[in-house]
Structures are given as C-alpha cells and as structure tokens.
Amino acid sequence: ETGVTQSPTHLIKTRGQQVTLRCSSQSGHNTVSWYQQALGQGPQFIFQYYREEENGRGNFPPRFSGLQFPNYSSELNVNALELDDSALYLCASSFRGQNEQYFGPGTRLTVT
Amino acid sequence: GENVEQHPSTLSVQEGDSAVIKCTYSDSASNYFPWYKQELGKGPQLIIDIRSNVGEKKDQRIAVTLNKTAKHFSLHITETQPEDSAVYFCAATNQAGTALIFGKGTTLSVSS
Numbered sequence: 001e002t003g004v005t006q007s008p009t010h011l012i013k014t015r016g017q018q019v020t021l022r023c024s025s026q027s028g029h030n031t032v033s034w035y036q037q038a039l040g041q042g043p044q045f046i047f048q049y050y051r052e053e054e055n056g057r058g059n060f061p062p063r064f065s066g067l068q069f070p071n072y073s074s075e076l077n078v079n080a081l082e083l084d085d086s087a088l089y090l091c092a093s094s095f096r097g098q099n100e101q102y103f104g105p106g107t108r109l110t111v112t
Numbered sequence: 113g114e115n116v117e118q119h120p121s122t123l124s125v126q127e128g129d130s131a132v133i134k135c136t137y138s139d140s141a142s143n144y145f146p147w148y149k150q151e152l153g154k155g156p157q158l159i160i161d162i163r164s165n166v167g168e169k170k171d172q173r174i175a176v177t178l179n180k181t182a183k184h185f186s187l188h189i190t191e192t193q194p195e196d197s198a199v200y201f202c203a204a205t206n207q208a209g210t211a212l213i214f215g216k217g218t219t220l221s222v223s224s
Contacts, residue, residue, distance in 0.1 A: 004155075042217050043156065045210075045211035056210030101212060103157070103158075
C-alpha cells in the first residue's frame with residue numbers, strides 16, 4: 001500500500017508569485033484535504049476535494065484554489081503569494097464516508 | 113466558531129513515567145476525535161482515534177478517553193520511551209464532517 005506523497009519537498013518563492021503544490025493520495029482513497037501549518041501551530045483546514053469538486057472550505061481567501069484529478073491526485077494553487085503564506089502545506093487522503101485522514105510529509109513553502 | 117483547545121503546550125517526563133494531554137472542543141456536533149504524532153520534518157501520523165459513541169479506547173501503551181457531556185478528551189501514554197518524544201495534536205471533526213479542527217499541539221519530551 002502506497003502512502004500519501006507530496007512534491008516538491010521545499011520551495012522558495014517571492015511575494016506576488018504563484019505556486020502549485022502536488023499530492024498523490026494513498027491507494028484506495030478518493031478524498032483529498034489540504035491543510036496549512038504555520039510554525040508552532042496546528043494544521044488549519046484549507047479545503048477538501050471529492051469527485052474532482054471542492055467539498056468544503058476553511059477560512060482561506062479565493063487566491064487559494066485546488067484541483068483533483070480522475071486518479072484522485074490533487075493540486076493546491078496559491079496566487080499572489082504573501083509573506084504570511086510561508087508554512088508547511090499538508091495533504092491528507094481519506095475514503096469518502098470514513099473519518100480517518102492520513103497525512104503526507106508536506107511541502108515547506110517560504111515566501112520572501 | 114469551531115475551536116479545539118489543548119493543554120499543556122509542553123510536557124517533560126522521565127522515561128517510564130506516564131504522560132497525559134487534554135483537549136476540549138466547542139462544537140457539540142463533532143463525532144470523531146483523532147490524535148496525531150508529528151516528528152521533526154515529518155507530517156502528522158495518526159496514532160489513535162475515538163468516536164463519539166465510545167468512552168475509551170486503548171492500543172498497547174496509548175489510550176484515549178472521551179467525555180461528550182463535558183466536551184473533553186484526553187490522550188494517555190504509559191511507560192513512556194525516548195522515541196515518544198514528538199509534538200502531539202488532538203483534533204475534532206467540524207460540523208460538516210469534512211475537516212479536522214486541530215489543537216495547537218503539545219511538545220512531549222521524554223528523557224532517559
């Protein structure tokens with residue numbers, strides 16, 4: 001069984017730029033959730049995707065957007081990057097109807 | 113809004129001692145309560161969970177208790193070992209059941 005994978009591991013961007021982060025869900029899982037984890041804090045829910053559609057969203061502005069593909073992998077896109085977007089971005093996969101969410105290793109984004 | 117509070121923020125114990133971490137949640141609709149362990153540079157790892165229809169669950173050295181009336185749940189680790197040192201997060205599902213709302217984490221240090 002393959003776990004959740006994310007790419008890239010680290011990324012450095014400049015304020016105002018755009019970034020795309022990628023996630024492959026655990027085999028057998030059809031739902032992907034994205035979280036932002038600031039340094040020293042717990043993860044915060046950004047949104048969830050199921051059947052290629054957004055299925056719930058946290059308190060994040062529209063410049064945070066996502067996609068889910070037919071193979072259940074997902075992308076997180078952030079436009080007009082701000083310094084406060086610097087964080088660890090975590091992807092979690094799950095099976096629709098089951099509560100357990102399994103996290104990937106994360107992508108560390110630094111905005112300068 | 114939905115909120116999870118976690119205490120203490122740091123906990124230092126001697127090897128072999130027990131450790132207890134406590135959380136409270138605000139949303140009475142929450143029905144699933146997982147605990148995650150996060151080691152440095154890694155994503156959160158699901159270590160145990162409990163559902164609202166159960167009061168206690170045990171898995172080897174770790175156990176979780178839930179008091180739905182008081183909206184409290186706790187993680188108990190017995191016979192702690194140095195490899196238990198990590199940041200532990202509690203979480204609760206949001207009203208829609210799509211997102212996990214996390215506490216701010218507890219840094220557990222086990223010294224030998």
